[in-house]
Amino acid sequence: MKNIFVLAMLAFIVFSCKPKENMVYMENDTSGFENQVKQAVFEGSHLQTGDLLDIKVTAFDEFAVRPFNLESKNQVNYSKILPNQNTQKDSEGYLIDNEGYIVFPVLGKIFVQGMTMSQLRKDLEDRLLEYLTDPMVSIRQLNFNITVLGEVKKPGQYNSPSDKVTILQALGMAGDMTDNGDRTKVKLVRHENGIDNTYVIDFSDKNITSSPYYYMQQNDVLYVQPDENKKIAANVNPNRNLWFQIGGAFLGVMSLIIGLTR
Template sequence: MMEGATKHRSTNPFFYLPLRLLIFLMKKHTSLLSLLLFLLAITSCKPKENMIYMESDRSATEEQVRQAVYEGSHLQSGDFLDIKVTAYDEFAVRPFNLHSMNQLTNPSESGGAQSAQAAPQGYLVDNEGYIIFPVLGKISVRGLTLAQLRQELENRLTEYLSDPLVSIRQLNFNITVLGEVKRPGQYTTPNDKVTLLQALGMAGDMTDYGDRTKVKLVRHENGTDKTVIIDFTDKNITSSPYYYMQQNDVLYIEPDIVRRRSANVDPNRALVFQIGGLALGIISILLTFRR
């Protein structure tokens, strides 16, 4: 199989054409060869400006950058919440906390290595956007922020408790970063306040071939997926309404034109160009010194 492929390449009149052209230029037109090598070098390099984040006026030593307003992540089906209720009367507040109720119904599971290995307790937002809360029953939470849900619960709990306080954490805040990054994948964080730059940092930053001017953000809203293009070289990125990530957001970094061109080149032909370019560079230097 390999012998057939090698024979096919050797009989192809166009396979060695680039190498033959380079040899001809090397013998007859050294100055033209030097110019071609120079053009090859500058076209294969990536401009430094395209690798800078939040580019601004370099003459300014300090700059005021507008910050986007953080509204909080909006809850959706599949979210897993840790909700704790506190009040002055510790006994009265127990029915409203999963952990306290489990200790009362299963005393053997309180403390010790067994509880340390137990699955995290919390409230799962079902497919219809509801959670089942002790005493209060079904509560619609889809589309609410954590702050809005906290206020809703505190208002309802005043019927049973004096000055109740509610704390909520999202246990499975997931974001995905794909494309030209060093560590693509899905990331889970207990903090739902994650910015675009922080998400990029989780994935190890972009590679040198990432297009920083056309980063795609895919967000699920109102039952549909919406895609927006974000320019990471823009200094005003921090004031973008998409600066803060939402649950299940996907960030995709496209390859730049250099990477796309190299991906479309036949590997064998690219190897010929690389070897030929290296050889020509060495010969050009030798010819220069001989003069």
């Protein structure tokens, strides 16, 4: 009789707790080739409406370059250069308007939506050749925002000083996944061509670094959904764990009583 209770207790413990799977990042090789870890090519974030850019122009002639920089705004009479045109500039940078344009001193309205910053840099340098000798343009995005939600330790929206942010770094900003996070079906929501597309990423795959979604884009949302254990726990009687504890305690007490009576 005692053995029956012991076996019942062991079965209760085994079947009430499912072991965790895929807890390690980049452990599995879905490609079928060992050690085939490649690095995705970083092409840069594509500019969107609402992005805020810090743009600096330099050239050999420091005086000639002054009209093209924001800090010189109060020292230059733009009404003579651009009559009947307002230079739309934010106090901290150039804001891409709802139509995808920035308004640049002297150059006027420039459509930038969809460009990467390297493409915009090349475009501006080509335009400035009409006014400057060997112009150089540096661009920095001031409001690169990503959001990490779900089974992470610190969900929220994060701002990065660089647009080169990987999905692993995004998880690091959010304190990593919790033990209840499903590492094989993480969802990435990305706004592309006017619509929101959803992609599923397997963080247990060692070839994740070669994924086309390895680098985050502006306003990406990374969602870590709960694993099956947490889904089951959330959809059953909230007193389920309590009943497991009571059942385990009952089996333990019965086993002790039977042992003392023998």
